[in-house]
Amino acid sequence: MKTGICLPGGGAAGCAQAGMLLELDAHREHIHAVSCASVGSLNGAMFVQAHRLDALDRGDSMKRLESLWNGIHRRDVYSRWPQILKLGSASFFSTTPLRRLIESEVNVDALAASPIKLFIHAAEYRTGVPHVATPSNVSDRLRFHDWLLAGAAIPVAFPPVRIDAKDAQGFTTPHWWVDGGCTDNTPFDALIDEGCDRIIVCHCHSAKPGGYHERKAPSRLKQALGIIGQLMQGAQSRERRDIMRVNALVDAGAAPGKRHIDIVDIYPRAGHEVGTLEFDDEATGRALDSARIEARRVLERLNWE
Numbered sequence: 001m002k003t004g005i006c007l008p009g010g011g012a013a014g015c016a017q018a019g020m021l022l023e024l025d026a027h028r029e030h031i032h033a034v035s036c037a038s039v040g041s042l043n044g045a046m047f048v049q050a051h052r053l054d055a056l057d058r059g060d061s062m063k064r065l066e067s068l069w070n071g072i073h074r075r076d077v078y079s080r081w082p083q084i085l086k087l088g089s090a091s092f093f094s095t096t097p098l099r100r101l102i103e104s105e106v107n108v109d110a111l112a113a114s115p116i117k118l119f120i121h122a123a124e125y126r127t128g129v130p131h132v133a134t135p136s137n138v139s140d141r142l143r144f145h146d147w148l149l150a151g152a153a154i155p156v157a158f159p160p161v162r163i164d165a166k167d168a169q170g171f172t173t174p175h176w177w178v179d180g181g182c183t184d185n186t187p188f189d190a191l192i193d194e195g196c197d198r199i200i201v202c203h204c205h206s207a208k209p210g211g212y213h214e215r216k217a218p219s220r221l222k223q224a225l226g227i228i229g230q231l232m233q234g235a236q237s238r239e240r241r242d243i244m245r246v247n248a249l250v251d252a253g254a255a256p257g258k259r260h261i262d263i264v265d266i267y268p269r270a271g272h273e274v275g276t277l278e279f280d281d282e283a284t285g286r287a288l289d290s291a292r293i294e295a296r297r298v299l300e301r302l303n304w305e
Helices: 011-027 039-050 058-070 096-105 108-112 138-142 144-151 189-193 219-251 281-299
Strands: 003-007 033-037 117-124 130-133 176-179 198-202 262-266
Touching (some): 011 039, 011 058, 011 198, 039 108, 058 281, 117 144, 117 189, 144 176
Parallel strands (some): 198 262
Antiparallel strands (some): 117 130
């Protein structure tokens, strides 16, 4: 059985994923691929690079992920002053600090040397057309830090990231990219295409609707985040229903060429979550520890054969 990890977005609530990944690492089970959206991209990249083939310090590398969330502050991710884009639209914050964080924590060569495949999802700002970046792709690797930043660029809150592309005639055309979670917050497809039979979804928020409230955000931004969250939840539900529908056909012997996909959900406890922009080391540290306990309960019940 091939196991993949799906890491949805959630901003600062991604601290829960870090706790879950620490517990997954402690189980020492083979992970085939990791597919990420938004903050999941940073968590996934740090997990994958810790498992590179030449890693002699895997434990230390995973501790860096834990230390990151136990010591993170707002100033490490974004600056408060509104940024007016050349594109003509406004974002509330600048992500210059986040770019520095990504460049200091993510080693692209280590990602390319890892046996675990990594998929980062971004969406084109104007059209919503998705792009899946992977360090095994040479053109993606050259600008992989940019793709990580683009994948975490929550619309309205953070500015889109410019990554140009060449068209069929060889001309360079400008493209602006944002958080891939806006169009696919649980990117299962990359894992299914890689042959994964089991997908472990490390959620940022509990299964209880309205289990957390946005804090540390201006009122207008809260409204925007709420709308984006509803869109993400709707897309996530549709994707899950599609997989369940195919599973039912496979189990009935009515879907030749398809296979059953086992989805394993790990949720943080309700009331132990943080808001999307609540980058506060005490809050994220507590949420990380709580989520690790929840992950242990789920993983101990799994059959890893």
